[in-house]
Amino acid sequence: MILIGELSLWVALLMATWSALVSFAGGSLRRGDLVVSGERASYAAFAFVAFASLGLWTALLRSDFSLSYVAQYTSSNLPTVYKFSAFWGGQSGSMLFWCLILSMFGAIVVFNNRDRYRSLMPWVTGTMATTLVFFLVTTAVASNPFERLPFPPPDGRGLNPQLQNPAMAIHPPNLYLGYVATTVPFAFAIGALITRRLDAEWLGAVRRWALVSWFFLTIGITLGMWWAYVELGWGGVWAWDPVENASLLPWLTGTAFLHSIMIQEKRGMLRKWNVTLVVATFLLSLLGTFITRSGVIQSVHSFARSGVGNWFLIALVTALLVSAYLVATRLKDLETPAQLESMLSREAAFLYNNLVLVGIAFSVLWGTLFPILSEWLQGEKITVGAPFFNTVNIPLALLLLLLTGIGPLIAWRRASPRNLQRQFTAPLFGAVAVGSVLVVAGMRDVYALVCYTIGGFVVTTIAQEFIKGIGARRVIHGESLPVAAVRLVARNRRRYGGYIVHFGVVVMFAALAGAAFKKDYDVRLRTGETFTARDPWGAEWEFTSQGVSFYEALNRRVVAVALRPVRNGEVMPVILSERRQHMDALRRPTFEPSTEVGLLETSRQDVYVVFAGATTVAGSDDPIAEIKLTFNPLMVWVWWGGIIMAIGGLIVMWPQAERARREGGYAAEMEPQAVGAGA
Amino acid sequence: MTPKMKFLLGGAMVLGSAGWLMASSLKSTATYYLTPGELHAKVIDDASFHETGVKVGAHVVPGTIKRAESGREVDFMVTDGTREMRVVYRGLIPDTFSDSAEVVVEGRLNREGVFEATTLLAKCGSRFESAPPGAQHPASVPKGYPSGSPAPATSAPTT
Numbered sequence: 001m002i003l004i005g006e007l008s009l010w011v012a013l014l015m016a017t018w019s020a021l022v023s024f025a026g027g028s029l030r031r032g033d034l035v036v037s038g039e040r041a042s043y044a045a046f047a048f049v050a051f052a053s054l055g056l057w058t059a060l061l062r063s064d065f066s067l068s069y070v071a072q073y074t075s076s077n078l079p080t081v082y083k084f085s086a087f088w089g090g091q092s093g094s095m096l097f098w099c100l101i102l103s104m105f106g107a108i109v110v111f112n113n114r115d116r117y118r119s120l121m122p123w124v125t126g127t128m129a130t131t132l133v134f135f136l137v138t139t140a141v142a143s144n145p146f147e148r149l150p151f152p153p154p155d156g157r158g159l160n161p162q163l164q165n166p167a168m169a170i171h172p173p174n175l176y177l178g179y180v181a182t183t184v185p186f187a188f189a190i191g192a193l194i195t196r197r198l199d200a201e202w203l204g205a206v207r208r209w210a211l212v213s214w215f216f217l218t219i220g221i222t223l224g225m226w227w228a229y230v231e232l233g234w235g236g237v238w239a240w241d242p243v244e245n246a247s248l249l250p251w252l253t254g255t256a257f258l259h260s261i262m263i264q265e266k267r268g269m270l271r272k273w274n275v276t277l278v279v280a281t282f283l284l285s286l287l288g289t290f291i292t293r294s295g296v297i298q299s300v301h302s303f304a305r306s307g308v309g310n311w312f313l314i315a316l317v318t319a320l321l322v323s324a325y326l327v328a329t330r331l332k333d334l335e336t337p338a339q340l341e342s343m344l345s346r347e348a349a350f351l352y353n354n355l356v357l358v359g360i361a362f363s364v365l366w367g368t369l370f371p372i373l374s375e376w377l378q379g380e381k382i383t384v385g386a387p388f389f390n391t392v393n394i395p396l397a398l399l400l401l402l403l404t405g406i407g408p409l410i411a412w413r414r415a416s417p418r419n420l421q422r423q424f425t426a427p428l429f430g431a432v433a434v435g436s437v438l439v440v441a442g443m444r445d446v447y448a449l450v451c452y453t454i455g456g457f458v459v460t461t462i463a464q465e466f467i468k469g470i471g472a473r474r475v476i477h478g479e480s481l482p483v484a485a486v487r488l489v490a491r492n493r494r495r496y497g498g499y500i501v502h503f504g505v506v507v508m509f510a511a512l513a514g515a516a517f518k519k520d521y522d523v524r525l526r527t528g529e530t531f532t533a534r535d536p537w538g539a540e541w542e543f544t545s546q547g548v549s550f551y552e553a554l555n556r557r558v559v560a561v562a563l564r565p566v567r568n569g570e571v572m573p574v575i576l577s578e579r580r581q582h583m584d585a586l587r588r589p590t591f592e593p594s595t596e597v598g599l600l601e602t603s604r605q606d607v608y609v610v611f612a613g614a615t616t617v618a619g620s621d622d623p624i625a626e627i628k629l630t631f632n633p634l635m636v637w638v639w640w641g642g643i644i645m646a647i648g649g650l651i652v653m654w655p656q657a658e659r660a661r662r663e664g665g666y667a668a669e670m671e672p673q674a675v676g677a678g679a
Numbered sequence: 680m681t682p683k684m685k686f687l688l689g690g691a692m693v694l695g696s697a698g699w700l701m702a703s704s705l706k707s708t709a710t711y712y713l714t715p716g717e718l719h720a721k722v723i724d725d726a727s728f729h730e731t732g733v734k735v736g737a738h739v740v741p742g743t744i745k746r747a748e749s750g751r752e753v754d755f756m757v758t759d760g761t762r763e764m765r766v767v768y769r770g771l772i773p774d775t776f777s778d779s780a781e782v783v784v785e786g787r788l789n790r791e792g793v794f795e796a797t798t799l800l801a802k803c804g805s806r807f808e809s810a811p812p813g814a815q816h817p818a819s820v821p822k823g824y825p826s827g828s829p830a831p832a833t834s835a836p837t838t
Binding site for chain 1: 681682683685686689690693694696697700701703704705707708709710711712713734746747748749750751771772773774775776777
């Protein structure tokens, strides 16, 4: 199976190369037979990459330690699910996984568009295949998962305990799916540029793929935050680490594209901008991988430095040069006749949304690359920390949140004063209500107040849109309330799914703003001692230590501390935090000791307990537990925000039957008042 | 003024203020990222560097880690292959910190030559991507130096 796997990898490379060559040849010579051959080769490439992946999976599940990769990332006592997920746990496996997704997406694109976009498709297939060739070569030459060991060890090294977490089993595939999906819009953009068919046609083909990418990146980023929160023990979700930033960058430009695409669809504007965003999103996902793999920037998350980084740099520069050349030679074709008609229009709101999103992306990129840039320019490495990112991005993010509320309220082209008055009254009232309640309740943190006030504005906006839409359906179609609500969303998925995403964004912002009220304590407790603290909501908590215990589990030795919390006199579930020493099958310690965070999650806040260690005192056999205890307000809503955003995204991209689309689909999204205002 | 001009003006204001925020916060949060050798050269050059917060990237010298039982204090040596430096860190020790770790410590070098760290970030190749079994950890490779650039610790201070 291993041999078949390795051979399949090389055959896949052959197929992908063929697919790239004949597709480009078929496109430029307009030879249908070559185009068809290229498309068939891309199916074959997928099949062979799948064979190769099966080979690696078989070796992992059978614990075949003759493969260096299997010996490095698994051990015979590792739970099966982590043997399976070890496929993307290390560098060479994740490269193969990337190839698997890319070839699969390539095959899906070819299949879906077999009767459509005939003039674009050869270039799309060719570009996808070229990207696949790059990844396959890098995998086979620089980072081959099928590399063998001369003397197979009796057992493997096992998986890093911090990666033995359900979120970490599914976080990387989500990010990879998101990163790889950016290749499809990029391929269509290249196709559209080469053939000079730069109207809205290619956008129709890529909108769903841009959404797929956005959807998986959203899930991947949220899971990454969750993993960092429960595993890394510092009590936060986002440290502005280069690798975290790398996943955020394509998400930002991808989000910008999903908004600006609507302007081109409706008004034909922004052609250059949209092509640029698509190319930038793809380049940023390559850059993210480059940062992760090359070690050029210090990050806690980096993979070991390896030659793979250089390959990505080459790919990045090549893709940049090719797209820059294509855009530069086609500037005339990218001209648009339509103009912005008024600042008080949805176009303007969307343009500002794009500006802010790209501004955030730029500042994050700048801060992330700053050590490299300063070394080039001044010869000294200078880094910027979380304060830089927060000072710049919190104001920009709040502006973005405000635009989230304004955008849906304004009419296209030109808003009339009547439109503004009708649409803005309730949301402004909502904002003022939320803001004043919080001030009266004693909130004084400026950023948090602004965030919740704007959040109130946006939520009222969304509620108003739903109430209007449901009301209209009940009057026109005579439907009951639940039926009208479901059909409203089902028949206008892009619009109302989008509102649900916006709602998720508000929930996440509100939760993140809760960090302003975080409280933490260093605590030392003997068995039976109690620590008393007041949480940010004003409730009184007592934490009583139930003592430190020592025991052995399946693959680890554990020291644990248990705290019994009492909140305002009410007993809450016991919080347990552990320090674990993992062991291999021969009971030898593997890896450094790791910490298992103790967590009590409630809707108001998390109580987050990190057991640092146990100090023994001379003359006593009762050790003192050293604990760091944190109140993290609203934390659980960060995860809910991510979930709501993902659900909204799913609604937007869910395929809609042809009939339903005609009846109440996108064409019906032009609100009556918008048409009226434009006339 | 056309709407496009108005939009561009507004955009310039948004980007301008973002740029201003970037520039001003860059000044206040930018930190030198050095190796122990570079830091040593810097303090010899300019004694005020003892008071300046810096980040130092280096490898832990195996066998030098002394952890306090409380799990909240650790004393260890780091090296960039040319110069060793003693580090004392108070705070929660990250799980990734180990003998073979690459660390980034933030803090200041006191006048006794001990680096007082306020943050400790550790990453180890063997955590996420292990070295091939049997291979030595490249502890002798100075971190943060492309192979072409001169290693500063070998060049004598100019003053």
